[in-house]
Amino acid sequence: MDIQGLTTQFWQDGYIVLENFFDEKLMNEYNDLILEHYGVSPNWEHTDEFISKSAVEVIPWFPYREDKPYFDGIEKDKKFNGITDAILKDGWQNLYCMMMFSKAGSKGQAWHQDCPPEDEKKFNLNRLVYTHDITDETGGEIVVMPEAHKAGVLPVGKPHDDLEGQLVFQPKKGTVIFLHGHCFHRVMPVKKDRISSNFRAVPIGTPEDITDVCVYRNMRYRFSTSEVIEERN
Numbered sequence: 001m002d003i004q005g006l007t008t009q010f011w012q013d014g015y016i017v018l019e020n021f022f023d024e025k026l027m028n029e030y031n032d033l034i035l036e037h038y039g040v041s042p043n044w045e046h047t048d049e050f051i052s053k054s055a056v057e058v059i060p061w062f063p064y065r066e067d068k069p070y071f072d073g074i075e076k077d078k079k080f081n082g083i084t085d086a087i088l089k090d091g092w093q094n095l096y097c098m099m100m101f102s103k104a105g106s107k108g109q110a111w112h113q114d115c116p117p118e119d120e121k122k123f124n125l126n127r128l129v130y131t132h133d134i135t136d137e138t139g140g141e142i143v144v145m146p147e148a149h150k151a152g153v154l155p156v157g158k159p160h161d162d163l164e165g166q167l168v169f170q171p172k173k174g175t176v177i178f179l180h181g182h183c184f185h186r187v188m189p190v191k192k193d194r195i196s197s198n199f200r201a202v203p204i205g206t207p208e209d210i211t212d213v214c215v216y217r218n219m220r221y222r223f224s225t226s227e228v229i230e231e232r233n
Helices: 003-013 024-038 048-054 078-087
Strands: 015-018 059-061 092-102 109-113 125-129 142-144 167-169 176-180 185-187 194-203 213-216 219-222 227-231
Touching: 003 015, 003 078, 024 059, 024 092, 024 194, 078 125, 078 176
Parallel strands: none
Antiparallel strands: 015 176, 059 092, 092 194, 109 185, 109 213, 125 176, 125 194, 142 167, 142 185, 213 219, 219 227
């Protein structure tokens, strides 16, 4: 694996996609664990206002905050962390591990930046791992705007409208996507129950609440207080 080449590509495009990164057996095991946690009818954790305005319908789970280190096969993987070392060459730390569940028939996630982009040195690194295939039948494709981590603030507009130049990906089981938190991204509508996991990391010195304020095309939202802090129109 050409880690230097991948690092260069990441900083040019704002993301890299690595297929067949984790083996099928591990992914099946973890997928079953995640489904077991959520059960058949998980409940939303966001407010109705947030779901309505953001067009985001995803149910998060933070297993390590519950002292459930079930996913060390990813969290402590040497190759996984070696690529992270190369991307964040001045040092980094884990922010949190977040599992994300979207119900069949839900909207997915609207265009967003995980954190405000005004300070280019303050950002999170998404390390997305897919424990099952994303297909035409499941929906929930991830959409990325290449090089948008260098483009400033996500433009105002309708939450789910296409952007010229966007790329649509259908990650397969075992795929990893490293994605800059300032890079515009969204998830398309979900046709069948969808799972993804995010082992977020941050450069050393980044505030722990870096992802508390998320930028959408129609607002900025603070999760800790469950409030819209800026209307964008």
